[in-house]
Amino acid sequence: MTSSSPLLFTVRRSQPELVLPAAPTPHEVKLLSDIDDQEGLRFNLPVIFVFRHEPSMKEKDPVKVLKHALSRTLVYYYPGAGRIREGAGRKLMVDCTGEGVMFIEAEADITLDQFGDALQPPFPCFQEILCDVPGSEYIIDRPIRLIQVTRLKCGGFILALSLNHTMGDGSGLRQFVSAWAEIARGANQPSIQPVWNREILMARDPPYITCNHREYEQILPPNTYIKEEDTTIVVHQSFFFTSAHIAAIRRLVPLHLSRCTAYDLITACYWCCRTKALQVEPDEDVRMMCIVNARSRFSANNRSSLIGYYGNCIAFSAAVTTAKELCGNQLGYAVELIRKAKAQVTEKYMHSLADFMVIKERCLFTKGRTCMVSDWTRAKFSEVNFGWGEAVYGGAAKGGIGSFLGGTFLVTHKNAKGEEGLILPICLPPEDMKRFVKELDDMLGNQNYPTMSGPSFILSTL
Structure with missing residues (x-):
């Protein structure tokens, strides 16, 4: 409130x-x-x-x-x-x-x-x-x-x-x-x-692409209007997933997926609810790009060279389907696609990606009808301690990744009541946000889902 x-x-x-x-x-x-x-x-x-x-x-x-x-x-x-x-x-x-x-x-x-x-x-x-x-x-x-x-x-x-x-x-x-x-x-x-x-x-000499990088497909002609890229009026809102919420989502997927991660479940929820909220045409392709930390995907020798490495070792691996298939199937369908997208990131994939960047002139990822979730739960930013104890909050300051509103982060957090959970901050136009909240509430069984909002502020700066 x-x-x-x-x-x-x-x-x-x-x-x-x-x-x-x-x-x-x-x-x-x-x-x-x-x-x-x-x-x-x-x-x-x-x-x-x-x-x-x-x-x-x-x-x-x-x-x-x-x-x-x-x-x-x-x-x-x-x-x-x-x-x-x-x-x-x-x-x-x-x-x-x-x-x-x-x-x-x-x-x-x-x-x-x-x-x-x-x-x-x-x-x-x-x-x-x-x-x-x-x-x-x-x-x-x-x-x-x-x-x-x-x-x-x-x-x-x-x-x-x-x-x-x-x-x-x-x-x-x-x-x-x-x-x-x-x-x-x-x-x-x-x-x-x-x-x-x-x-x-670094790219090989000569560079050569060995994997399919659907996260960089340029699928739209120039100057095409994309609804979700309209940034004139945007609502920023966070969603706090407790263990009870995650358990409720887990009950929506088949038994063989019951051990999937909280990231897989929440990311699938976000993808489905956002697609419905944006009212994407049924036959249009939609993407969920899973930001994968590839450090553990390298061979033992190369993995040892990555100890202490603080550069980017990530891939935007894409799960792709149509809005009709995504929204018409059970949640397990989206979870399966997300798990397959994550699994395709290997050492070979990362070398192919570096080569792709050189051949394609460091191009931008696909933004049309796309959303993206970066998993910051393992980074445990809230555990950082400068001498004043662990942080009350540590992580991304807002939803959106750069100017891309469809991007977001999953961050660990403990709310004011002491409940531990995961925060997903998102950005959407006002009417789309209302539809998103309703879709998520319906998915969770009308639990009166707790969105995050705080007091209003008036600030002066000196």
């Missing part, structure tokens, strides 16, 4: 500053991999961590602790203190200049308790929790990371940062943030040493 009286609070921000590595680092140019620099990863992804007051840390200033630890962490992750450059054939590389990452100190006159159950996507007034520095929407010749630490009146704080997706995926971000947190707690160096090793996912 939305509060009838808006909550007033003020954010005071300092001027942005550059945090440099604490010691000299190599000045060199490092190529990104041919999976890193594809068109679909050329954006900044906002991520947020929320921490409560910790009495044992009351003499410590989180801004100073995090800034000092960041400087030391950048000695190990020094490419992150450089700048992205673009070369011939749109090839991206990192110029390791050591110029630093953008850091902003802020204060808000509000407590965590006043946020209520709004401590999950969509975060109220997120634009003030992560300052929009002019030019921060670009990735070329800009600071690779933008970080803001906001102290709260209760002694807690909010850490928000933007992930330049060409530099790494969710697993890579978790590795970096964990290293940063270890050093903040007093470690001399990260327990997992970062490795670059981008050559593992």
